[in-house]
Structures are given as structure tokens and as C-alpha cells.
Amino acid sequence: xYPRAVVERARAAxxxxxxxxxxxxAENTAAVAEAAAGTGLTVLPGLELASEEEAHILGLFEAxxxxxxxxxxxxxxxPDVPSKRSFIKDQVIVDAEDGVTGFxxxxxxGATRLTVYEAVRLIHxxxxxxxxxxIDREAFSVISQLGFIxxxxxxxxxxxxxxxxxxxxxxxxxxxxxxxxxxFSDAHRPxxxxxxxxxxxxxxxxLEEIRKALARREGREVRxx
Amino acid sequence: xxxxxLATRLDLRVFTAKGKLxxxxxxxxxxxxxxxxxxxxxxxxxxxxxxxxxxIVAVAVLKELAGIVLVNGREPAxxxxxxxxxxxxxxxxxxxxxxxxxxxxxxxxxxxx
Numbered sequence: 001x002y003p004r005a006v007v008e009r010a011r012a013a014x015x016x017x018x019x020x021x022x023x024x025x026a027e028n029t030a031a032v033a034e035a036a037a038g039t040g041l042t043v044l045p046g047l048e049l050a051s052e053e054e055a056h057i058l059g060l061f062e063a064x065x066x067x068x069x070x071x072x073x074x075x076x077x078x079p080d081v082p083s084k085r086s087f088i089k090d091q092v093i094v095d096a097e098d099g100v101t102g103f104x105x106x107x108x109x110g111a112t113r114l115t116v117y118e119a120v121r122l123i124h125x126x127x128x129x130x131x132x133x134x135i136d137r138e139a140f141s142v143i144s145q146l147g148f149i150x151x152x153x154x155x156x157x158x159x160x161x162x163x164x165x166x167x168x169x170x171x172x173x174x175x176x177x178x179x180x181x182x183x184f185s186d187a188h189r190p191x192x193x194x195x196x197x198x199x200x201x202x203x204x205x206x207l208e209e210i211r212k213a214l215a216r217r218e219g220r221e222v223r224x225x
Numbered sequence: 226x227x228x229x230x231l232a233t234r235l236d237l238r239v240f241t242a243k244g245k246l247x248x249x250x251x252x253x254x255x256x257x258x259x260x261x262x263x264x265x266x267x268x269x270x271x272x273x274x275x276x277x278x279x280x281i282v283a284v285a286v287l288k289e290l291a292g293i294v295l296v297n298g299r300e301p302a303x304x305x306x307x308x309x310x311x312x313x314x315x316x317x318x319x320x321x322x323x324x325x326x327x328x329x330x331x332x333x334x335x336x337x338x
Contacts, residue, residue, distance in 0.1 A: 054258050079264060084287050109283070111260035139278050 001028050002098045003035035005190040010041055013194025017205045019044040019060045024074055024108045026067045027093045033063065034096035042205040048133055049074065049123070051116040055145040056133035058159065059123035062207040070126045077112040081105070116142060120154055129211055130154070134161040134186060135173060149176060157182045157214050162196040166224035180214045183224060197225045226250050226334060228271070228292050228315055235329055237294060237317040240301050241309040248315075250291045252338040253330055255323055259284050266290060267338040271330070273323050277301050281316075282308040292316065296323045 001022075010018050020029040020043065029045035036043045045067055046060040061067065081088075091104040114122065123130040132142045132149065135158045142149050142158075149158065157180040160169035166183050173181060187193040201221040202209035213220035229246035232239060239246070251269035256262045257276050266272060268289045274281065277299050285293055292315035295301065301309065301316050309316050319326050 050260075052260070054260060079260065082263065082287055084289075087283075087287070109280075110263060111258070139276060139280075 001031075001092055001094050002190060003028070003032040003094060003096050004098050006032055006193065007036045007039060007041055007043075009190045009193040010036075011039055013197070015041065015194060015197060017042045017044065017200070017210075018193075019046040019058075021046040021048045021058050021060070022108075023048050024050055024078060024110075024112065025091070025104050025106070026071055027104060029067070031094050031096045044207060046128070047071075047074070049114065049119045050111040050140070051119045051145075052111055052113050053116055053145045054111045054140055055116050055142040056140045057116060057119045057123065057142075057155075058131040058133050059119075059126075059128040060131065060207060060210070061126065061128040065127065067126070070122060073122060074112055074114075075106050077114050079107050079110040079113075081107045116146065116150075116153060124154070127207075129156040129207065129214070131156055131182065132158045132179075134159055136160045136164055136169060143176070149179075151178075155179050156211065159184060159186075161186055162192075166196075180216075180222065182214075182222070199223050199225045228317075231271070231330070231333065231335065232317055234333060235319065235326070237319050240295075240316040240318060241306055242292075242313050242315040245313045246292075246315055248291055250335055253327065253335045254290075254337065255327055263288065270338060271335060273327055273330070275299050275323070277305055279304045279308050281305060282312055282314055285314050286312050290314075294319060294326065296321060296326050 020032050026047045033043040045065050049057045088103050092100045093102040095101050120130040132155050135141045135143050159182050182198050183196045185195045200213045212218050213222040228248050228250050250271045254266040254270045255273040257274050266288045269291045271291045272293045295318040298320040
């Protein structure tokens with residue numbers, strides 16, 4: 001995780017808003033937000049929650065939200081750390097100058113004991129938007145893990161990966177889900193930032209505005225870039 | 226029993242780590258939820274699964290498994306092969322479904338831990 005590279009790449013790609021959605025954690029958002037200060041880039045905190053069924057759900061929150069209480073629940077529901085702890089060295093906590101300040105000691109690569117319904121409720125309970133991650137992927141998507149998108153799962157949107165074009169995604173998944181369809185970069189490295197994005201028509205770069213755009217309320221809109 | 230023996234006797238296809246099959250198989254574990262495998266598989270177990278994505282290599286290495294058998298004729302993804310070769314992790318395959326393959330493994334003495 002290199003906050004300065006993330007901010008640089010995001011600005012170079014023409015992005016105005018990004019969200020940091022690390023796996024089962026969110027300790028690095030503040031550093032990226034700090035690195036973005038004064039650049040015109042809005043950084044929203046978030047995470048990618050792995051449900052018990054191994055479906056990934058994105059949680060996006062308003063800038064400046066303290067995700068401490070939410071993370072406490074997540075960490076409580078992660079598996080015990082295996083004795084082979086070599087994976088912990090990859091779970092860095094960084095500052096705005098790309099310095100490593102610590103390591104997340106939890107088993108972040110695991111799945112939580114939260115069902116997908118509990119995951120969505122947890123995200124909503126902290127004012128966030130719940131988006132089903134990469135539903136087109138063969139693993140870790142609500143479709144691959146549950147067989148279909150449960151109609152009573154209160155998602156705010158479903159996401160497809162950059163592997164398809166938005167048009168292909170629309171054709172493949174448009175009818176499978178009543179939810180708004182979005183496509184983001186799911187960047188795991190700086191050079192993947194900007195490989196997919198959505199255009200939002202908003203009054204200001206906030207989560208509340210994004211929520212309205214997804215629901216097509218009050219003139220706010222969203223469309224593929 | 227060694228993994229090489231099982232591969233021969235069950236006519237398994239070998240996708241990776243061809244030179245590393247001379248390792249013991251203590252037992253077997255079947256599962257497609259990685260979290261479940263991480264919680265329950267034992268050291269030197271042979272893992273039977275349909276999952277082909279690169280994370281299966283991380284799990285197998287973390288749990289020190291004997292190897293992975295992909296069923297239903299599944300083939301590992303390109304990155305999975307790359308990672309498995311790097312880790313020296315054997316990934317094998319069979320056209321049979323899990324239920325059938327596990328029955329045959331059990332018959333050869335590969336039991337649950």
C-alpha cells in the first residue's frame with residue numbers, strides 16, 4: 001500500500017473520487033486521505049468484507065467516518081490466526097508518506113463468520129453503501145457462492161470486474177439483478193487504478209450524493225465512463 | 226502412501242510440481258470454501274476441490290498440504306500454475322466428480338484425518 005502512488009495514479013487517471021477497500025480491514029484509509037489533501041481527490045473509507053459464504057461485499061462510507069467500531073465487529077468475527085504467520089508481513093499499516101507503521105495482526109485473508117445478510121446490515125448500520133463485489137467472477141461473488149443474488153439482500157449496487165466491458169456486463173447481468181450495476185477498477189496495485197470507472201452526476205463528491213446517484217434520485221445519476 | 230503412487234494408481238493428470246510428487250499423503254480433505262479448508266485441513270492432507278483460482282495455492286502452502294486434486298476435469302488458472310510451480314506445490318486433476326474420486330481415494334487408504 002503506497003498512499004502517494006495511489007493518489008498520483010488516481011489523479012493521472014482523471015478520478016475525482018476513490019474508495020479504499022482493503023480486505024476485512026480499513027486501517028490505511030486515513031493515510032491515503034491525508035496524502036490526497038489539497039489535490040482535489042476525495043478519498044472515501046471502505047472495506048471489502050468476506051462473508052461466511054465467502055462472498056465479497058464492498059462497504060463504502062462517508063469521508064472521515066471512524067470505522068473503528070465496525071472493524072471491531074469484523075475482527076471479532078475473523079478466524080484465529082494460523083500458527084504459520086508469514087502472511088502478516090503483507091498486511092502493512094502505512095502513513096501518508098508511504099512509511100510502514102505497523103502490521104495488522106488479524107487473519108485478514110480469511111472469511112468472517114458474518115453471513116452475507118449480516119455483512120450488509122453491518123455496513124448499513126454504520127451509514128455505508130453495500131455493493132456486491134465482482135459478481136461476474138467465478139469465486140467470491142454472491143452469485144458463485146450463493147448461486148444467485150437473493151432478492152431480499154438489501155444491496156445498494158452490484159459490481160462487475162474490469163474483465164468485461166460494461167456493455168457485456170449489462171448484457172450478462174442486467175436481468176439477474178434489480179440493483180444498479182457499477183464497475184470499478186478493483187485495483188490491487190497502483191497501475192491498475194483507473195482501468196475501469198463510473199461517472200457520477202453529483203452536487204458534491206460525497207457518499208450521500210453517490211447514494212442518490214445510484215438510486216437515481218433528485219437528478220443525481222451514474223453511468224459507465 | 227506417496228502422492229506419486231496415488232497419481233499413478235488413479236491416473237491423475239499432473240499440472241504442477243511434476244518432480245515433487247514423492248511426498249507423503251497423511252489423509253484427505255474435501256472442500257470448496259477456502260475458509261473451511263483453512264480451519265479443518267491437516268498437514269500432509271490431500272485437498273480435493275473444484276476451486277482453480279490462485280488463492281488455493283496460498284491455502285495449501287499455509288496448511289502444509291500434500292497437494293491439491295482438481296475434480297470435474299477442472300484445470301488450474303494460469304496464475305495458479307505459476308504460483309504453484311514457485312511454491313513446489315503439486316496440483317493434480319481428474320475428470321471424475323469429487324464424490325467418485327474421494328470414494329476411490331478412500332479405497333486406496335486415504336482417509337479423513
